[in-house]
Each structure stands twice: as structure tokens, then as C-alpha cells.
Amino acid sequence: MSTPQLYQRRFFRLKNEIRFYIGLLVLQFLSVGILYFLAYVDNLNMINNGYVGKQSITFKIAKADTPLQLPDQDYLLMQYNSIRPSVKTVYLNGDVKLPPLKNQNKIIDELQSRALTSNLAIIGKQVDPQEVPTGYVLSGQFDVPKHYQLSNDQWLLPSSNELSLADGDMFVLSAPNSKVEGLVRTLANNNSVEIIHTEYKGTYALLSNQLLILLFWGGLIFASFVVLVASLYWLKQERAFIRICYEHGFALWKVYSHIFLYKLTPYLMVSFFTLLVWTSMLQKFVPVWSRHWQIESWYLIGTFNLVLILLTFFTSIWYGSGQRRKY
């Protein structure tokens, strides 16, 4: 075998590899699906908990010496006072998902195109429309027949973006794609903040729901382990090829780069592309509140692929070293 011969694709045939390509891609779909599903369940729990999620931070600002400052990132901020916690002044920014509403599209249009003067109000089913404060136009109702907290809530969406402690000193801040702690710091603008560790109610409080989330993290570990085992079997197929290359006097980097180029690269490219399509499609068609899962997916699949690249390297050494004569 000569060097030009080695640089031909013929040692790896797509027909032989396709089974593993598909297998690994299915595992990738599955792992990303699990991360998405966790975000989906969290979204459901959040609706049951009055649209306050596990990542949300509840805090109190008793006194503001410097004006409070709304952050530039995407967020949903609820402000209320302890006397009537069910009436919330709500500030939104960027692409945030609202809880289910009747006439969802109409309200989103109104929100986006609202004139400076119109303050909107969204109320729950149990709230009397007469209770909406003057100056707010009732524009929608939460479509959450099963959820106790939102059914009793009133959301007032002012058109101005000026926060005043007169509307309440309690805040709940949630952000779909950034760290909430940082946003709280921006918002507080050097005023002292008292973080409140609220209880998680609704389905969050059900032990079976917590176990379900644990089950899915377990599922993710299982899937990752299957990826590892499958990759090892896949690479083990090349042990004869690696040995022959070494016997012919090819250097390690040559053998490795050959396997990398012809065996891994097609997979890595397809993997990257399908991940891109899959994550954006899920969020587009069935959006969930938190978009952290997308970033997590990129990290996860990145790690999978990195491990695969490293495993290839170590397999090339392992089956190439003189001691491993077994095929």
C-alpha cells in the first residue's frame, strides 16, 4: 500500500458506515429531544406556578435611591405589592413566550403595535373584568382553565417603561436566555435587593413531577453512555485497517487524519447540520419559555463529537501499538 492509495476513500464505504451514522444521529435527536422535553415540562410547571419558573428570581427592593433600570436582554418582569399580590404590573422585552391566552395572536399584535397611550390588561377567568384599574384596556384572558394561580391573576402591561416602587416593591424576574442574577443586578442599579426563596406550587410541588425530571436526566446519561459504547464498537471495526497501516510504516498522524477525514468528517457535518435544523424547528413550531435548552444541546452534541474525535485518536494508538495483536 502506498501513500496515494491511503488517500483514497475506498477503505471506508458509506454502506458499511451508514448504520452507525444513522444510529448516532438518532441518539443525537433523542438527547436534544430530552433537553427540549425538560424545558417543555418546566414550561407546564411554570404555568401552574403562576408563570414563575425554577430559574425565576423573586426579590424585594424596599427603597430606591437610584432609579431602577430595565435590562436590554429578553425578560419578563412582574411587579406587585404584598397587599394585592394577584395584581401584577408586567414588563416584557424581546422575544418572550406569554402564557396561553385566548386570541393569542391578536394580543401579541396589540403588544407590538401599541400606541404610547394604551395600557393593556390581561386577566384570569376568576377575575371580574370590572376590577381592571382605570387607564388599562382589557385586552385578553388567560386560557388556563386548569390553573389556579393564573386564573386569579391580573396582568397590567403599561406602555411606558418607567419602573416606580409605587406599583409595588416585590418583583419576579424571569429570562428565557440569559442568567437571571445578572439581570437582577442591572435592574437594581446598586439599590439593595432582598432575594426571596419562594415556594414552588402547582405541579412543581408534586413529587412525581420531580421524579419525572430526574428520570429524564437519567435517560440523558443513558443515551450518552450508549453513544460512547456505539462509538467504541464503530471504531473497533477499523482495528485491522489500523494494524495494516502501521505494518506498512504509516505514521500515527497519517492514519488518524485518514480515519478522521473519511470516517468522521461526513458524520460531523451531518450532525452539525441536523442539530441546527432540529433545535430551531422545535422552538419554531412548539415554542417553550426557556431557550437555555438550545445552548445546552449545542454543548451536549459538541461534547459527544469531541469525545468521538478523541476516541478515534486513542483507538488509532491502541490498535496500532505492538502489544495488541488480537483482532
Place this chain on the structure above:
Amino acid sequence: MKIVYLLWKNNRGFHMLHICLATIFCFLLILMAMNIFQSQVELKATASFKGKNLYQLADSLYNEKEQQFFQKKDSYDILKGFGDYLEQEDRFQYAVVNWQPTQVMDFKGNEVFAAYYELGEQVKTQNFSKSTYSEVKALQMNQGAFEVFQVRLSSGDSFQASDYIYTSSKDQIPLILGAALEPYYNLGDTLSLRLYNKAITGKVIGFAAPSQTVITARSYDTLLDRYIMMPALTFNEITPSLLQGQNDSPFLRASLYSRINGFMFTSAEPQEMRSIMSEISGKTNFYDYSIIGADGGILGMLIQVTDQNRDLLYWTVAIALVVILSLYLWTLSMHIRNNQKTYAVLLISGYRMQHIPRLIAIQTAISILLGSVLPVLLFSLFWKEAWVLLLSYIMLVLLVTVLLTGIIYFSSRRTLDRTDIIQQLKG
């Protein structure tokens, strides 16, 4: 058996990987069993008020009306009689869950137990005879409430019937603490309380299991975790000494009030309910109350949320089981395909074709059974009492082992039938 060991020795790395995989697989099985088990417990808690209506009683004794009422000589006996009657009535279930912050001396817990913590308030402290008392979250509950909401304990005992009765000679009441208080107190600890300004000692007799909710007048989903639960006290009879104590603290009056401000769970419609209540009023001579919230909306929501959670749970557990099983099968099939040469060698050394699928099946069964040991050990460390769960896990593992071994046996036989071993041997 010897050949299984030899094969294992020959390819230790991959076999170890398979056992690890089986361990994770069994962990997932145990989690699934726990999930279904837990969801059954939660469904039982809401089942007791399925199809029922919720009515809330509220006394109307305040200001002048209260003064007027207590001018009557037997007013305390009337209040007590009304409360007693409500508890005995069998046309509805009567649950008292009275949200009543209580002062505790040298409270060990942190700020989250403060009565109004969630609304951003600090712990309120007060000094009485040189000791500091903090105002913390507490509930007074009657036996009916424990039954309706199916309150489960993680350790200790529940209240006995006699615990609800207060006599002047009694200087101690039992307490059940919420799960979040478990790090701060132990069973048998005593707490000095001030209940309606009356000094009283509470003894911890139990801890509630985490994540349980009850309905209170304050919130329809009150989580028990941060609460001290005490019995809603009643009296055998209103003695003169109790009446005398009235001058120092509103203990007697408030205790009697708290017992008549409860919830009624019944299938009776509002009209029917009103006639039942007027009948009770006639018998006990107490009329100063109103019935609120005669709609099943809230109960319906609580039930639906639990049901929705169950549906989600069952579906996902079922899908997860199928996916995990097929992933596991896939790795097993990789293993078999990878070992074809070894099987060919076995054939040369005198093995018969039928033996090989059996060998593979035994290998599979051994790795699953080995993998099932660690989860069950860890599990028995944490969940000691649920032997039903343990049993169902063992059944599940056996079932899955039989299923997988069967599939592996038949599929490997088919694969081996199809492959031309002679061709493989030739090279």
C-alpha cells in the same frame, strides 16, 4: 458457564461497559417504578374530594355582633356545641385548616418560616419575660383535615383523638412539623409557643412528608413544608377556670372560633347544604355564620392539575421505556455482530450452532442481573419502608430480563442462521 467466564475474560472492557449500561438501565427502571408509585399516592390524595363541592364556613361574630353574642350566658357552650356537631355530621366531611401564625421561643429555623416571608416581610420578634419569640407559619388542623387531604408523615406519629382535646391540666400539645423544618428539629423536641397570647409547650411527634398541599382560607394551595401543624383544639367542657383565663388571653374564644371556620366537602348542592346547615343551627342554637364559595371550581382545578400531571407522566414513562429498551437492544446487537468471529472459533472447537444463541442469552441475562444490584442497594438506603416498590422493581427487572433475553435469543438464532459461518471462517 466456564465459556461465559472465558469470553468475559477475553473481552473485559466491553463487558464492563455492558454492565455499566445495564446499571444505568436498571436505575431508570427503578425511577419509573417510583414515579408510577408516587403518582398513585398523589391521586389518592385528590381522590377523596373528587366529584365533591367545597363550602367554606365563616362566622360573622365581630364588633357589636360579637359583644351581643357573648352577653348570653351559655355563649361559649353554644360555640363549642356547634363545632362538635360539625365534626360529627356525616353528610359532609368537615376539615379545619386554620392559618394562624404562632410565636415560638428561640426558633431555630431561618427566615423562610416567618409568617409573611413570601410577601417580603422579615421575621417579627417579640419579647416576653426576657425570651424572644418569633412569629412563624402554623396551621391548626382537625382530624377531618388529615383525612381529606391524606396528609402523610415521613417519620413519627399522627395526632390521636385525645390530642385535640384541651384541658387546663394539660401543659403540652403535640406538633407535626413540615418537611423543611426537619433539619432544625428532632422528634421529641419541645418548643415553647405562645398561642393566642397563651404560653403553651409543643412537643414534636412527627414530620410531614415533603410536597403536600392543603386548602386554607388564605391560599387554595398551601404547601405544608414550611408549616408547624398543631391540633385544632377543642374542650371537653367549658370550665370556670377556662372562662377566667379569658381575661389574660383570647385563647378560649379564638380556639372555639377556629373550629367553626372550616371547609366542608360534600356532594350536596348549595340548596341542600343550606337546609342541612339550618337543621344544625336549629339543634345547636347558633346562627351567626355564612357559607361561602359554593362552587366546585377550585376543587376541579386541583384535581385536573394532578390528573394532567399523571397523564403526562404515564405517557412519557411508557415512551421512555420503549426507547430505552430499544437503545439497550441496539447495543446488545452491536455486541453480537462484533463477536461473530469469536462464535466462528467456538464452532470450530466443537460447539454446536444451537449452543451459541443460548450462550449469548445467558451473557445478556447475567449483565442485566449484575446491573440491577447497585440500584437496589442505593435505593434501600434511602427508601426504607416501601417494600411494595421494591417488589415491583424486582418483578420489573425479572420481566425485562426475560423479555430481552428472549428477544436476543431468537434474533441471534435468526442472524446466525442467515450468516454463512463457513464463509466467515474461510476469511
